[in-house]
Amino acid sequence: MLSALLFLSLVKGIALGFVLSYVAPLPLMMAGLALGMGASVTAGLVGAVVVALGFGGMSALSFLAAAALPALVVTNRALLWRQPQDGPTEWYPPGLILAWLTAAVLALMCISAILVAGHPEGVKGWVTETIGRTLDLLATELPPNERPKVAGWWSSFFPAMVCASWLVMIVANATGAQGVLVRLGRNRRPSPVYRQLWLPDWLAVLMVVAALASQVLGGDVGYVGGNVALVVLIPFMFLGLAAIHGFAAGKPQARFILAATYGLLALVFVWTALAVAILGMVRFWTMRFRRGNSGGGMEG
Numbered sequence: 001m002l003s004a005l006l007f008l009s010l011v012k013g014i015a016l017g018f019v020l021s022y023v024a025p026l027p028l029m030m031a032g033l034a035l036g037m038g039a040s041v042t043a044g045l046v047g048a049v050v051v052a053l054g055f056g057g058m059s060a061l062s063f064l065a066a067a068a069l070p071a072l073v074v075t076n077r078a079l080l081w082r083q084p085q086d087g088p089t090e091w092y093p094p095g096l097i098l099a100w101l102t103a104a105v106l107a108l109m110c111i112s113a114i115l116v117a118g119h120p121e122g123v124k125g126w127v128t129e130t131i132g133r134t135l136d137l138l139a140t141e142l143p144p145n146e147r148p149k150v151a152g153w154w155s156s157f158f159p160a161m162v163c164a165s166w167l168v169m170i171v172a173n174a175t176g177a178q179g180v181l182v183r184l185g186r187n188r189r190p191s192p193v194y195r196q197l198w199l200p201d202w203l204a205v206l207m208v209v210a211a212l213a214s215q216v217l218g219g220d221v222g223y224v225g226g227n228v229a230l231v232v233l234i235p236f237m238f239l240g241l242a243a244i245h246g247f248a249a250g251k252p253q254a255r256f257i258l259a260a261t262y263g264l265l266a267l268v269f270v271w272t273a274l275a276v277a278i279l280g281m282v283r284f285w286t287m288r289f290r291r292g293n294s295g296g297g298m299e300g
Contacts, residue, residue, distance in 0.1 A: 003027040003043065004050035007063050022169045025067040029177035032075030034186040040075040044068030065108055070170040073100050078174075079188055094192040095199045098235050101170055102203065105163045106228055113159075113224050123220045128155040160230035167234050195249060197242035199235055199284055207232040233277045240280030 006024040028047065032040030048068060052060035077100050080092040119126040132151040175194070181187040207229050214226030244261055248254040264272040 001046060001050055003067055004047040004054075004063065007047070007051060007067055008054055008059075021066075023173060023176075024063070025071050025170060025173045026177055028067060028071035029074055029174055030181060032071055033078060033177055033188060034181050036079065036188070037072075037075055040071055044071060066166065069104060069108075070101060070173075073097075073104055074170075074174045074177075078178075081189070091189050091192070093198070094194060095197050095235075095239075097174070098171065098197075098238060099200050099203055101167060102232065102235050105167050105170075106231060109159055109163050109227065109231070110224065113220060117220055122223070124155055124223045127158050128152055131155055131158060157227060157230060159224075160227035163227070163231045164234050167231065171238065195242045195245040197239055198287060199239055201288070203232055203235055204281075204284060207236075233274070236280035236284065237273050237277040238280070239283050240276035240278070243279055243283045244276070 003024045003026070006020045006027075009020040028040060028043045031043045044064065044067070048060045048064050051063040074097060077092050077097045078094075082090050084090060113123045116123055116126040119129075121128070128151050131154050135151060178187060178189075178191055182191055210225040210229035210232065212225075214222050214229060216222070217225065241261070244257065248257040251257070261272075261276070265276070
């Protein structure tokens with residue numbers, strides 16, 4: 001119910017509702033990571049019913065996609081473990097959880113693209129039209145002759161921007177939920193060593209294929225391909241952050257390094273995220289053949 005109320009703060013237009021809606025998955029993830037899949041499913045369904053009673057079925061569907069689905073993915077993957085005969089318990093690596101979340105958001109993007117593909121001007125035309133209507137409602141001070149230009153500029157990467165921000169906040173909610181549960185002593189799995197993060201190879205392959213499709217193919221396929229490639233940069237950004245955390249670990253100026261990194265991400269996200277993602281790609285290439293520790297154990 002708390003998750004539903006946080007989500008409804010955006011629909012109701014409450015001040016700071018946009019910020020509150022971003023943490024709507026947090027209670028669902030806490031329930032799942034502390035009590036298991038049954039609790040995660042129950043919490044998600046109850047939240048969807050509350051949202052449906054408040055604002056109808058479409059809002060409930062949005063709640064399921066934006067809050068309940070990522071909570072289910074995180075709970076299902078994070079609580080997987082195995083017990084080797086000659087070693088400690090191995091928990092599902094956080095890099096693979098991140099890959100599953102990326103796959104989930106990309107699947108939602110592609111499904112949405114298919115649903116609007118019948119628009120006379122294709123998927124990009126539908127996005128441009130939607131942004132234009134939003135500007136008419138929210139940017140009344142913008143001159144009418146400037147709105148088509150602004151809408152056309154934003155439409156090129158708007159799906160990627162929405163999906164990337166969703167993915168970043170889901171990761172923040174998941175790590176936050178685990179951290180709170182550890183402090184409360186209610187966590188089922190130990191916290192991963194995030195600085196030892198690694199990513200599966202298919203993410204790199206997907207990014208290259210999607211980028212090539214955006215350049216070679218036109219129409220809806222090329223447009224969606226370009227946005228897919230941008231979204232896949234986000235896992236590599238987290239890999240770059242893991243490299244920075246590893247570099248800073250044990251150094252006297254570690255707090256300054258991390259504060260500067262996250263400060264730049266907050267102030268100039270796009271360019272800083274791109275630079276960190278490039279660092280992540282370098283780390284990905286250099287560690288492809290040395291993945292002895294998946295980061296699935298306890299925090300060091």
